[in-house]
Amino acid sequence: MTPPTSGMTRRHFLRVSAITGGGLLIAAHLDTSGLVALSDPGPLGSTAELNVFIRIGPDGSVTIQAKNPEIGQGVKTMLPMLIAEELDVNWEQVTVEQASFDPAAFQGQFAGGSNATPQNWLPMRQVGAAGRAMLVAAAARSWGVSAETCRTEAGVVHHDPSDRALPYGDLAGQAASMPAPELDEVPLKDPADFRIIGTTVKGVDNHAIVTGLPQYGIDFTLPGMLYAHFQKCPVFGGRVVDANLDEIRAMPGVRYAFVVEGGEALNGLLDGVAIVAESWWQARTARNALQVTWDEGDTASQSSDGFREASRELFGQPAERELRGDGDVEGALASAAAVVEADYEYPFLAHAPLEPQNCTAHFRNGHLEIWAPTQTPQNGANLVASTLELDPDDITIHLFRVGGGFGRRLSNDYMVEAARIAVEIEEPVKLLWTREDDMRHDFYRPAGFHRMRGGVDSEGRLTSWHNHFVSFGSDGRFASSAGVSPNEFPAGFVPNFRLESSLIPFGIPTGALRAPGSNGLAFVYQCFVDELAETAGADPLQFRLDMLAHEGEDPGQDPVRARRVLERVAEVSGWHDQGLPAGTGKGVAFHFSHRGYFAEVVQVTVSRAGDLRIDRVWAVGDVGSQIINPGFAEHQSQGGVLEGLSQALAQEITIQEGRAVQGNFHNFPLLRIQEAPPVEVHFVTTDHPPTGLGEPPLPPAIPALCNAIHAATGHRIRSLPISKHDLSWG
Amino acid sequence: MPIRFRVNGRETTVDVQPNTPLLWVLRDVLDLKGTKFGCGIAQCGACTVHLNGSPARSCATPVASVEDGEVLTIEGLSPDGTHPLQEAWKELDVPQCGYCQAGQIMSAAALLQENPRPTDADIDAAMAGNLCRCGTYLRIRRAIHQASGTTAADVEDVEEAR
Secondary structure, X not given: OOOOOOOEOOOEEEEEEEEOOOEEEEEEEEOOOOOOOOOXXXXXXXXXXXXXXXXXXXXXXXXXXXXXXXXXXXXXXXXXXXXXXXXXXXXXXXXXXXXXXXXXXXXOOOOOOOOXXXXXXXXXXXXXXXHHHHHHHHHHHHHOOXXXXXXXXXXXXXXXXXXXXXXXXXXXXXXXXXXXXXXXXXXXXXXXXXXXXOOOOOOOOHHHHHOOOOOEHHHOOOOOOEEEEEEEOOOOOOEEEEEOHHHHHOOOOEXXXXXXXXXOOOOOOXXXXXXXXXXXXXXXXXXXXXXXXXXXXXXXHOOHHHHHHHHHHHXXXXXXXXXXXXXXXXXXXHOOOEEEEEEEEEOEEOOOXXXXXXXXXXXXXXXXXXXXXXXXXXXXXXXXXXXXXXXXXXXXXXXXXOOOOOOHHHOOHHHHHHHHHHHHHOOOEEEEOOHHHXXXXXXXXXXXXXXXXXXXXXXXXXEEEEEEEEEEEEOOEEOOOOOOOXXXXXXXXXXXXXXXXXXXXXXXXXXXXXXXXXXXXXXXXXXXHHHHHHHHOOOXXXXXXXXXXXXXXXXXXXXXXXXXXXXXXXXXXXXXXXXXXXXXXXXXXXXXXXXXXEEEEEEXXXXXXXXXXXXXXXXXXXXXXXXXXXXXXXXXXXXXXXXXXXXXXXXXEOEEOOEEOOOOOOOOXXXXXXXXXXXXXXXXXXXXXXXXXXXXXXXXXXXXXXXXXXXXXXXXOOEOOHHHOOOOOO | OEEEEEEOOEEEEEEOOOOOEHXXXXXXXXXXXXXXXXXXXXOOOOOEEEEOOEEEEHHHOEHHHHOOOEEEOHHHOOOOOOOHHHHHXXXXXXXXXXXXXXXXXXHHHHHHHHOOOOOHHHHHHXXXXXXXXXXXXXXXXXXXXXXXXXXXXXXHHHHHHO
16 A cells, blocks of 8 residues: 555545646545444545545635435534534535445445434544645745734635735635645634534525425436335235236236345345336336235234233243343342332334335446435445345445435335346336335334332432343344343442343344434333332432432443433423422423433323323433534424424334234324424533434433323323323323 | 326326326426325325315325316425525424425415414414424424414413523
């Protein structure tokens, strides 16, 4: 390898070049993803392993490529804000382009886990600052002054002693010949001088969205494109035995109908029947006549009811595994002043992003081109390459703004289906699922069962905590997204603590749903804490503060930050105000996940007949020292809270005979506008690096709602959804 | 069988199966991609258009039933994207993923035609058929109020509380 000559450390480097007409192109490799270990950054002469592109035109325009998929989390706006701030340009000069998936050029093209902010906060600013430093150096050289005597403002370099100024556009060509600074050493702005970060910047695609311009995967077309449906077995992993293909092929508009043989992995290509027609509706109509004989396999005997029975059996036996044990739980329970025991459970959930799964693909001359809404293009490329035995170099993936992710598009099953069909027919084709396909072939948030025991002493302190968690998996391994961290609160905050698990083997595909793990665990833990507080005769919020005052070993979170958001939510919600009318109550909960701390209070009013209205939500978050885009941060937090309420109120995927019962929004209801309460969002800033907001606001909303229902009615909600409970009182 | 109707003021003739939903004619025959597919059974409102001036779910509207009718889609709501609702949506940064928003705006536009100064309750009633999976409802309410020059009840509450 030829070592690069400038601006390079082993992990990061910049490459700068002039572009035709006098502009500047800055390409940076930043090993920010943490997803790919990088042993050698490679030669500068290639474009390998670069992952930020900034183009400054001679007219002063700044174009920043947004590398991460935009799924509604605001990243397409947020990451360029970081660069533009340190480059020191006006946001109005900036244009943002969505980059295609290009593993040769970008790394960490990924959306999920609230990761974009913590991974990019520092390096994106460093890239912008390095660009600014080169523009200043170019100006200083042309004026024959030292760079230290120059300053920048809004895309212009100034030399105040000689009252000279040059806009970036005039300097861009010369800057390309300046040495690139070391990214780790380039000076960054004092946050007090931020002019973009910390201001509300509106979504870069808003105009396109409100005028209906095509920009989602579903909107993409190719000349001569055909439309495909793919019918899989309603039972997960079932096999095709036979299908009436001749009849289907004779139907209007149908060009191809064929059986696809899939594999065993539920997150890969599964058996099914492809129908390809000249229009999507023709393929849909033909599908109505499709008759398939399936070999449904063993999963056909599985059901939600059966899983619940299995959990009861496992609760009656010693747990299979201890995940954490502190102190002496049995001894503490035996000597406790009061013991609370309760069983909690939550159901499977679908993601149901509003844009149904789709993928356009074209295979010709041995090359496969794919246009897909995905959160994980690298995984998609790997899946397609391995399934269809293609060289990854023969696969190109184009990305789009995504009509909702929520974790569903971490899986690329629809991509491999479209690829398989495209390879078969060698014509451009769009696969588009129906809503029922999406809801019945999801990677569900796994259900979970918890047998909880807790003890408080005579002074009302929580002394012991025991959870036997019955989840899904086999051979001692949790199924995808069905696990629990041994550090999950209150681990480390209760002297006698035991977390155990037992597993139910199953054949249902599961995966991450926004705030994975936390969206179920926060419900159980924060509702059970409420029960313990009641038993202790304590105020539920104060009880939590008291728990956080007793830090033990190896705590999973920072109690100072957790206490701060709880104290603040008590203030903003008027928690200690007295005199709520009968049938009205407030509930509180807090949760730490994905590096963020949120405490929330929900107020509800329940009629004597049991009609529930959510009056208001107060949410307080701590995601570090800086809220990058305050308007969107509020909006994203409100969305997370409303999603939590939506899940809790009425959502459930029921498994019967190995298949999902619910198929569309009439029986898997999303929150509607008339059910959406005002959500007040507040942030406390703390001296920690900024972190993301995609996930942390969601989990506390669910237990805070359930605890509010208890405060209003006396009913404890120990299973979700709430719609299955009779809330009448009095 | 050719079916004639007007889309965004232009005369159109399509030749498709008469039971084809209007949605797929708009998207795949006329290449108007702003109207979105979400559920196929008139549950989510992403496909909302105006049919003869009233909001309609195009996914559940057979194209034969719009013969001689007048269809307005998001692309035709204003010539340059400056309908007061579109302006309010941009100003208040309503979209998250954005997928449902064309349908939301079309429902809201129909509401404002009927009721230029809606209350929160009017808005909730008119918008109840439009799902937003991201949960942008609070800003949708505010944006409709802003476009109509009215004030949301919850904004009044919050400002009073402060």
